[in-house]
Amino acid sequence: MKTFSSILIALVMGIVLTSCESDGTGVDSSKPKARGSIGEIILVIDSVKWAGPVGDQLKEIFESDIPGMIRSEAKFKVNTVDPRAMTRMLKMSTNLIYVTTFDDKGSASQAINAQFSKESKEKAMNDPDIYSLRMEDEYAIGQEVLYLFGNTEEQLVENLKKNGSRLQNLFEVRERGRLEKIILARKNSAAAVEAKNNLEIEINVPASYQVAKSEDDFLWVRQITPSANRADISLFFYETDYVSEEQTFPANILALRDSITRQHIFGDPEDPTSYVVSEKQIPPAFRNMVINDNFTTEIRGAWKTNNTSMGGSYLGYLMIDQDKGKLYYIEGFVFYPNEIHRDALREIETILLNTDVSWQEDQGA
Structure with missing residues (x-):
């Protein structure tokens, strides 16, 4: 063309x-x-x-x-x-x-x-x-x-x-x-610091998002909707060792996603047995690409809680940084019952594609 x-x-x-x-x-x-x-x-x-x-x-x-x-x-x-x-x-x-x-x-x-x-x-x-x-x-x-x-x-x-x-x-x-x-006119500097310290990645998260959970290999930030006019959006970032190409297979990506959300993403703060899982009745869509010289697989699908009380859409990226020997899974998911999710997913896409998983401490802040 x-x-x-x-x-x-x-x-x-x-x-x-x-x-x-x-x-x-x-x-x-x-x-x-x-x-x-x-x-x-x-x-x-x-x-x-x-x-x-x-x-x-x-x-x-x-x-x-x-x-x-x-x-x-x-x-x-x-x-x-x-x-x-x-x-x-x-x-x-x-x-x-x-x-x-x-x-x-x-x-x-x-x-x-x-x-x-x-x-x-x-x-x-x-x-x-x-x-x-x-x-x-x-x-x-x-x-x-x-x-x-x-x-x-x-x-x-x-x-x-x-x-x-x-x-x-x-x-x-x-x-x-x-x-x-x-x-991204105003960014959450606290979330950026957590991401650098715990995962050695650089993220750009709007100031409206708050840190919900932070551990050595995991970070969850959330924008809790103040009204019915805005979606409840969560973003999470996860790091593990890159061992084999098999980790990039679709079935293994889904298994990794469910293991992360089962351990870290609660569905109801008052119910410790409630957690987020992938919706199996709606096949997720996978697409391979290269982002910042890193092999990446995009996944789009639907989620629900294990007790089916909540659900929505998600967009995730599995990124491989071979120089660091690391695999990163980053995702945003939406809770916005009976409303259009398109705008929220575009916001998630914009934020996640601003993530630099190749950042290292010796590069400076």
């Missing part, structure tokens, strides 16, 4: 943009700040196209279910808007996607097509791999605007199929970055 940068070079001259004055710092002072909740996307598209094959592929990219959940939840909150109904307020949205095909003669798609010059359409016609254009801060500061297009629906659908994971990852990374600036 062509990179977004090469697409920008090919087509930027074909988009009609509003020029504004700069304040000399590279930031356009005349533009307002973008607005929109984390994970929200405004999708500007003809309703007929949204109901057809193009819409089906876009739904697969942006509205597919988060794996391992108790109930169906989409990865992003997508709101569709008719191109002819775009207002100045909607153009200020943080994540904005325009979708069209050049063969569509309908007035809705033509409202988008009018932004492309004849020359840019010819370039797209001569190179069917050109299907997208990414613009930042087009109408507002802190904004991501993405144009998705094709000469025909068939061509656009094919490109969306080939590059869906890249498009999805673009917004996932962007939303984590936005959330990081919000929740």
Whole structure:
């Protein structure tokens, strides 16, 4: 797939943009700040196209279910808007996607097509791999605007199929970055000290989290929800020796997780026999990746207490640091009955991916 940068070079001259004055710092002072909740996307598209094959592929990219959940939840909150109904307020949205095909003669798609010059359409016609254009801060500061297009629906659908994971990852990374600036503006220094002293890892935990339990190889921090408007989120960090590759097998990861939670995570403080276990009726989802040069397995699944009085979703990472000969399991789990867990899981993901398991004492604080 062509990179977004090469697409920008090919087509930027074909988009009609509003020029504004700069304040000399590279930031356009005349533009307002973008607005929109984390994970929200405004999708500007003809309703007929949204109901057809193009819409089906876009739904697969942006509205597919988060794996391992108790109930169906989409990865992003997508709101569709008719191109002819775009207002100045909607153009200020943080994540904005325009979708069209050049063969569509309908007035809705033509409202988008009018932004492309004849020359840019010819370039797209001569190179069917050109299907997208990414613009930042087009109408507002802190904004991501993405144009998705094709000469025909068939061509656009094919490109969306080939590059869906890249498009999805673009917004996932962007939303984590936005959330990081919000929740990690103030950090819990006490939790960071406990993690360095007991596990030799560096963590970044928001100030709203409190240390619930700390031992030589284990740390549990918790954000107890003060109201029904916010999820109860727990994070825990565990260290053990890395002995064999078999420790990274899915069945062994689950067994490790359950052994940690059975020993350390109580379900009810008043009931010492209550503890957290993995929900076996909902198969967890595993994904391998590399984070900071460390082999990592991501696991998403559902949890419950052994007496089934509570339950929710969790996101965990098994990380191997071969230089230190250590295996780390870090996880966040959510208790938020009858509410959407997507935002809480994105918060967990943002915090956990800021963990550095390779930190050592001689590196300094």
